[in-house]
Amino acid sequence: MPNPTAAMLVIGDEILSGRTRDSNMNHLAKVLTAAGIDLKEARVVSDDQTAIVAAVQALSAAYDHVFTSGGIGPTHDDITADAIGAAFGVSVGVRDDARALLQAHYDRSGTTLNEARLRMARIPEGAALIDNPVSTAPGFTLGNVNVMAGVPAVFEAMVASVVSKLAHGAPLLSETWSIMRGEGDVAEPLSRIARDHPDLSIGSYPFQKDGIYGTNIVIRGMEAARVSDAMAQLRALFPA
Amino acid sequence: MPNPTAAMLVIGDEILSGRTRDSNMNHLAKVLTAAGIDLKEARVVSDDQTAIVAAVQALSAAYDHVFTSGGIGPTHDDITADAIGAAFGVSVGVRDDARALLQAHYDRSGTTLNEARLRMARIPEGAALIDNPVSTAPGFTLGNVNVMAGVPAVFEAMVASVVSKLAHGAPLLSETWSIMRGEGDVAEPLSRIARDHPDLSIGSYPFQKDGIYGTNIVIRGMEAARVSDAMAQLRALFPA
Structure with missing residues (x-):
């Protein structure tokens, strides 16, 4: 539902x-x-x-x-x-x-x-x-x-x-991964992960502070296993 | 215009x-x-x-x-x-x-x-x-x-x-008056001032901090003389 x-x-x-x-x-x-x-x-x-x-x-x-x-x-x-x-x-x-x-x-x-x-x-x-x-x-x-x-x-x-007092739904699960690369370097592999996980919402948020820049990727979804799977693919591509 | x-x-x-x-x-x-x-x-x-x-x-x-x-x-x-x-x-x-x-x-x-x-x-x-x-x-x-x-x-x-690059209008003028009374004490006289100045936007914003409470009245309008007139009436009713 x-x-x-x-x-x-x-x-x-x-x-x-x-x-x-x-x-x-x-x-x-x-x-x-x-x-x-x-x-x-x-x-x-x-x-x-x-x-x-x-x-x-x-x-x-x-x-x-x-x-x-x-x-x-x-x-x-x-x-x-x-x-x-x-x-x-x-x-x-x-x-x-x-x-x-x-x-x-x-x-x-x-x-x-x-x-x-x-x-x-x-x-x-x-x-x-x-x-x-x-x-x-x-x-x-x-x-x-x-x-x-x-x-x-x-x-x-x-x-x-x-x-x-309202009927609650499935809480949205959310995991974040910080990548010390610009969005332009992350975009192409990220779009493949997004295509393979149409049930998830995958957002990309660039940051820049004190000369350090990078991209936070936020993966949101209802099913923990799916969020973990997408996150594992992302981590394999962009290790810490 | x-x-x-x-x-x-x-x-x-x-x-x-x-x-x-x-x-x-x-x-x-x-x-x-x-x-x-x-x-x-x-x-x-x-x-x-x-x-x-x-x-x-x-x-x-x-x-x-x-x-x-x-x-x-x-x-x-x-x-x-x-x-x-x-x-x-x-x-x-x-x-x-x-x-x-x-x-x-x-x-x-x-x-x-x-x-x-x-x-x-x-x-x-x-x-x-x-x-x-x-x-x-x-x-x-x-x-x-x-x-x-x-x-x-x-x-x-x-x-x-x-x-x-856009055509600008008349900037909205704004004056604020702080009254150390609850909104309920200010409301009736304030609504009379608002009725007499339909060209102005008069807002009432209660505040409460560290046990002190009061109401900020914000008078906004295009014509300085009208804003001043409404503000003078307000100050006369609620002196500092």
């Missing part, structure tokens, strides 16, 4: 303006790879409802799971919940269980649950809440779309919770 | 598996913001021709400029030139001027221009070469798509060359 597929949607002007460097994509990629869920595509869009709706609909239709980050806070630029509601054609309103979570949280710190904070209890109809052990305001899952915060600590906690 | 728009396409399995953390998107975002070119969307796809073709066609049709990174080296997994050719319906072959660049480069270092290295001279018909001052193998521009290397030093040099 092929592994489940996934896509990520990063939402936020601050990423596209270059002000903030996204770290959530790399985190999610690592978690999904370990869980045997294939991250096939990622997109970044701005805080714009039309752009978010179009991306959510396209990714939700094309992949088994979608993970979004960003835009679920209390301010006017946090429009993800409304965009997800629009993408699925469902209404969005303050939900009692989400309100109760926030009320208890703010009561503990003696803070008022004002109208802005209450925005974080606005959840599209039919969604399930995602636990936020860091700062309480929940994410949510609607259909195959998991909507999470952009703040990395919160995003990572939500990912852990969501991915633990 | 509105600013030119742009999209980025990052090509590479290593990004989606989490092995490599992309840094080219953040670099391009900063360069384009300074040049007054609005980066509206970014996508990451794997080394898969169907995925690359679909993304290139969608982004090329939707935005003024497209910038790609990755997949133009000498190895079997470098399939970007063929994918771009397929996306535009043109043939791809070794080009004399690209071959001459590589021949001179490898002659200098006493290296053979073998068949694998010659792959880097395969350019889609009708493209213009992009100079590579770092490692010679050129990128290329076809239509509104600029195809560049994934290695950050090479990508950055190619971006500098390409963007210097």
